[in-house]
Amino acid sequence: MAESLVQKFADAEAVSRAAAEEVARRAREAVSARGRFTIALAGGSTPRRLYELLAGPPFREQIDWSKMEIFWGDERSVPPDHKDSNFRMARLAMLDMVPAPASNVHRIHAEQPDRYAAARDYQAEIARVLGVAVTGEPPAFDLVLLGMGPDAHTASLFPGTIALTETSRWVVANYVDKFATYRVTMTAPILNRSRCVMFLVAAPDKAAPLAEVLEGPPEPARLPSQLIRPAGGELVWLVDHAAASRLRQ
């Protein structure tokens, strides 16, 4: 199992620029090695700046968008044009400005009333595009981008929720008490198959949970980000000094 690589940067802007370099490099390597680049985007607010950077020079021209298959790690149960939509955030920050074919953009239809069907449909979409059996082992994304909340959740794997103990499904509908709503989220089984998982964590309110996740005892039910340990892949944490302020290392 890969060790966590923690890289510290002055601020969120520096984290975003380093992440953009990494995404562009890994995209080039994946296309060169396998003819395409499969990525799962993170939601929330931290990655917005990364997406804006990727949509402009020099990164926009470094990426072959026609060979990039774009997924999301999770989605809120809202329409794609809703202010809380992770798809909408990435569309406004990046996808509207780059030549990614619509057929390569695979959003989660989490607004469906039947959220269980939405989760099943997304697992089927992943299987179809990545070319594996929908009932088999989860496929390996080239890169999964993740954020971490102040409660140490990642994707929509929130403390104490049922999705934390999922061992076979790749995507589930997860009821989140704190928001009194369902989210559709990738689960640890598929996230931990990734060739690389890259966390982007910035801001002072992440310092205490980050120290617990990286340096505290294993408590994944309370600290879901601890679930993410890609078995055969890399785990990279790009963090700013504010978020890293409680780390011993």
Ligand code: 6PG
């Ligand atoms: C979401 C994200 C979520 C996010 C964290 C951190 O749907 O909100 O998937 O896991 O990454 O909540 O969010 P910020 O980057 O906004 O702090």
